[in-house]
Amino acid sequence: MLDRVTQTDNTAPDPIHPTAEIHPTAIVAPGARIGAGCRIGPWCTVGPDAVLAEGVVLTSHVIVEGHAEIGEKVQVSPFATIGLAPQDLKYRGEPTRVVIGARTMIREHATVHRGSIGGHGITTVGADCLLMVNAHVGHDCTLDHHVILANNVMLGGHVEIADTVFVGGGAAIHQFVRIGRQVVVGGMSGVEADIIPFGAVMGNRARLTGLNLIGLKRRGFPRSQIHTLRAAYRSLFRTAGVFQDRVDITEASFGEDPVVQEILAFIRADSRRGLCRAGRELLDEEEGAEAAA
Structure with missing residues (x-):
């Protein structure tokens, strides 16, 4: 059962909307802002710098940490993490950010790390994206809208992916790679170079196999x-x-x-x-x- 809970800081207006529902076992740190109609399920942890827009659902066992902004009606499945520190040995705790666009779905065990000072300082996932089970979005990545990462996809840091790209299961994308819009990446591919818009690639190491004719x-x-x-x-x-x-x-x-x-x-x-x-x-x-x- 979900209950309405409040934060312990009585010196500032309550930043949790009255319609938000938070399970008694969830931990919402003082300072976090929780929008109207949000649902925070069992054993979730929301850090003090997190902002959840209207209608966000954290199903259970979700961690939202750091300066994280989660857009309207985003759904996050169990054991996913958003905003943890980048896997960058140069990182020293700087206040970098992660932003998740509206209506994006983040499935079980997916990870989205916040940016680094050595990059843009922000990791961005656009609207209407789908990150399937165990997908990883590394620090300073930029995903535009309608991007789908299938199960076990790995994005190294600083990867840029344009609109309406599909990355097949188990694919690994090297850091700093750019992927143009409406690209399809075959499952288990190892992508170490930029992919032109509308291209189709597959293989290890990935090579162009033509255009994404089906998508076009x-x-x-x-x-x-x-x-x-x-x-x-x-x-x-x-x-x-x-x-x-x-x-x-x-x-x-x-x-x-x-x-x-x-x-x-x-x-x-x-x-x-x-x-x-x-x-x-x-x-x-x-x-x-x-x-x-």
Whole structure:
């Protein structure tokens, strides 16, 4: 049974909304702010700098620590942790942050660490994301909206993931990797380089296998634009010559298409990890997949 409880600090207005429900075994530190309709279940721990927006549900045995901001209607399953210190030996307890967007679901044993002074000082998970069982989001990562991390996905520090990306179970993403929007990463892949928007990768070490054609079709991209994207992809990754020359040729041929321009801008942006390319052993497989599509 959930009860309404108050904090012990009587010198300041009660920051727990009257409609919040907190189990008697939960510990909510003085200073934490708990929004309307929140439900904090058995054996949860909420630290003094945490902010829970309206309708947040901490099912049971959840730890929220540090400067953590959790958006509206976020649901957190048992034994997940949010805002614990980064796994960075240079960290000395600085007041870094973690922010979780609205309606995101964080499943059992998932971990989201707060940022570090050596990075952005903040770890961000966007709205409507799903972190499945045992997923790990390292310090200073930035996930945009509608990102799905399947079971046991591991993100090293400083990883950047754009909107509507799916990362398959057991995949490991190297620190500082950038992943463009609407990418699909195959399960058990080891990703050590940046992935262009709309790409599909798999393998250890991961290589481009083509475009995320299924995702493009599901999200309503017109057939004409998909054909343009495929032609641009072949120009970039399936032709001979110096890669920078191929980038320039692709822009001259297809640069008027805004989606192609997005890929070219991603390629030209600063990168610490380089670009994920198509492996030679995958070229014949990719050709067959594109022909079937």
